[in-house]
Amino acid sequence: MLTFDPVILSLAVALGIGLLIGTERERRKGERPAPSSAGIRTFTLASLTGALSTIIGGELLFAITIGGAFALTAFAYWRGFRDDPGLTTEVALIVTVLLGGLAMTRPGLAAGVAVAVTIVLIARTPLHRFVRSVxxxxxxxxxxxxxxxxxxxxxxxxxxxxxxxxxxxxxxxxxxxxxxxxxxxxxxxxxxxxxxxxxxxxxxxxxxxxxxxxxxxxxxxxxxxxxxxxxxxxxxxxxxxxxxxxxxxxxxxxxxxxxxxxxxxxxxxxxxxxxxxxxxxxxxxxxxxxxxxxxxxxxxxxxxxxxxxxxxxxxxxxxxxxxxxxxxxxxxxxxxxxxxxxxxxxxxxxxxxxxxxxxxxxxxxxxxxxxxxxxxxxxxxxxxxxxxxxxxxxxxxxxxxxxxxxxxxxxxx
Incomplete structure (x- = not known):
């Protein structure tokens, strides 16, 4: 019977999370006043980074990785906030790193949360209309x-x-x-x-x-x-x-x-x-x-x-x-x-x-x-x-x- 290493399956989930959220963000890049540099590749690598840091160094390295993600996203926002003051992509990138790490211990939960995050990102227009107009x-x-x-x-x-x-x-x-x-x-x-x-x-x-x-x-x-x-x-x-x-x-x-x-x-x-x-x-x-x-x-x-x-x-x-x-x-x-x-x-x-x-x-x-x-x-x-x-x-x-x-x-x- 064919079996797979649980670590490999968890890494596959982390990869899928990055691809899923990254695909949505890639489609949004062209709609922004100043297209963000974070697209499908960045989100996929961010998710895998969270997963690998958990495998290699456990909770300590994962915490350091999250801190680095916060620093990088803060710098990216500071550099481009005058053209686009929105924080959605930056926050989504941090969430993706967190989900990548979570996928190594709770892959089912991480995948479900990733789907929910993607739905929220896709539903931007109807959500804005609902809150502002309805x-x-x-x-x-x-x-x-x-x-x-x-x-x-x-x-x-x-x-x-x-x-x-x-x-x-x-x-x-x-x-x-x-x-x-x-x-x-x-x-x-x-x-x-x-x-x-x-x-x-x-x-x-x-x-x-x-x-x-x-x-x-x-x-x-x-x-x-x-x-x-x-x-x-x-x-x-x-x-x-x-x-x-x-x-x-x-x-x-x-x-x-x-x-x-x-x-x-x-x-x-x-x-x-x-x-x-x-x-x-x-x-x-x-x-x-x-x-x-x-x-x-x-x-x-x-x-x-x-x-x-x-x-x-x-x-x-x-x-x-x-x-x-x-x-x-x-x-x-x-x-x-x-x-x-x-x-x-x-x-x-x-x-x-x-x-x-x-x-x-x-x-x-x-x-x-x-x-x-x-x-x-x-x-x-x-x-x-x-x-x-x-x-x-x-x-x-x-x-x-x-x-x-x-x-x-x-x-x-």
Whole structure:
């Protein structure tokens, strides 16, 4: 069997890295005001230099090589910065030396990073256009706010239960805030890519698998901010209920199949009704002849996210108190109250009680159906608070029909 020395294979990867990045830089040389001397040959030799220094002298010689690369690129930039102040080629050359050295120990990682670097270099024009012409100042601020909440604040918050009845988890509450912001941003991106009349219904359906209540709040906030989007925003909110029903059925099936069998007809009736109503709203939105609005505004509503998190905290506190005071009976009552925030955890906890023999399948199914109804009531209230009258009038009939269909399925099963 033919075998190759791992060092030879790593050198081949380093050679390929230099050729790959160097090819892109060679094509750019002719476009610069003063063509750079660094092209395909320079980048290939730089990558091999990084690799060979690692083989010959290890980390020490590799560090010296990197220092030399910094000195040479700094001198080259100083000599020609008046004709071309850009630093892209110089930085890319240093990165190539680093990748050449990395290829000797982690060839797969080095090759992947090299491809990513080349993509960034090739995408210069669309990236510049996107940042300068497509992104708005408000969108950049929202991105920074989202990044700060996710990467700075979230890791600092304690991830443990605290407060009355140990009902509140600061880490989990901020996750909810981030979730609502992300859903709003998803809708914003969908509108920018597909237009409001197509993008919002699709974004609503996708976001429903994360949180239908949060999606309703985010769509309502968008409709309140831009009244001309009330139909597509309403369609997105209505279709989010379809995703919720599908997810609810899947979670119940995984927890306790007998409970799903008892709820199959009610959930099927509710899902069919929600889908029909949401599709009707989507068709109405698509048929609108209004021009697409300028979406270069805020990507999400922070106030909507904070209000939703506050409402969730209150519901969790109430449900935990009932659970502590009344035991299993309190669990059932708490599940109904918890439905105001999210029907999925309530359904899982009650279906698990069936598996342990603490309650009957019929009682569990009825409790889950009540939680589903309270969840719908929460969406009804949130549609009024976040979206105003125009948005609520388009959402409420579908929510009422969906709940009536679920209860009709319960009595007819």
């Amino acid at each position: 992104l708005s100042e408000d969108e950049i601020k929202d991105a920074l706010m989202f990044g700060a909440a996710t990467l700075i604040v979230l890791p600092l918050l304690p991830n443990e239960q605290m407060g009355p009845f140990d009902a509140l988890n600061p880490h989990a509450i901020l996750v909810i805030v981030i979730l609502v912001m992300a859903i709003g941003a998803l809708g914003h991106i969908a509108v920018r890519l597909l237009g409001a009349h197509f993008g919002l219904p699709i974004a609503g359906l996708a976001s429903g698998f994360i949180s239908s209540i949060a999606t309703t709040g985010a769509m309502g906030a968008r409709a309140a901010k831009m009244p001309e989007l009330v139909w597509p925003a309403a369609a997105g909110a209505a279709l989010s209920s379809v995703a919720t029903i599908l997810e609810l059925a899947l979670l119940i099936a995984v927890t306790n199949l007998a409970t799903l069998q008892a709820l199959f007809v009610p959930l099927a009736c509710a899902g069919a009704t929600a889908a029909a109503y949401g599709i009707a709203l989507a068709i109405r939105a698509i048929q609108e002849n209004q021009a697409e609005p300028d979406e270069r505004g805020r990507a999400f509503s922070l106030w909507t996210a904070l209000i939703f998190a506050a409402m969730l905290s209150g519901i969790l506190l109430a449900s935990r108190a009932l659970n502590t005071w009344f035991g299993v009976t309190g669990v059932i009552a708490a599940a109904a109250i918890a439905g105001f925030a999210n029907a999925d955890p309530a359904a899982i906890s009650v279906a698990a009680l069936v598996g342990s023999g603490q309650i009957s399948t019929a009682d569990a199914a009825l409790t889950i159906l009540i939680a589903f109804s309270t969840n719908t009531i929460a969406k009804l209230i949130l549609s009024i608070v976040s979206g105003g009258t125009a948005f609520a009038l388009r959402i409420i009939p579908g929510l009422i029909l969906m709940v009536l269909a679920a209860w009709a399925g319960w009595w007819l099963r």
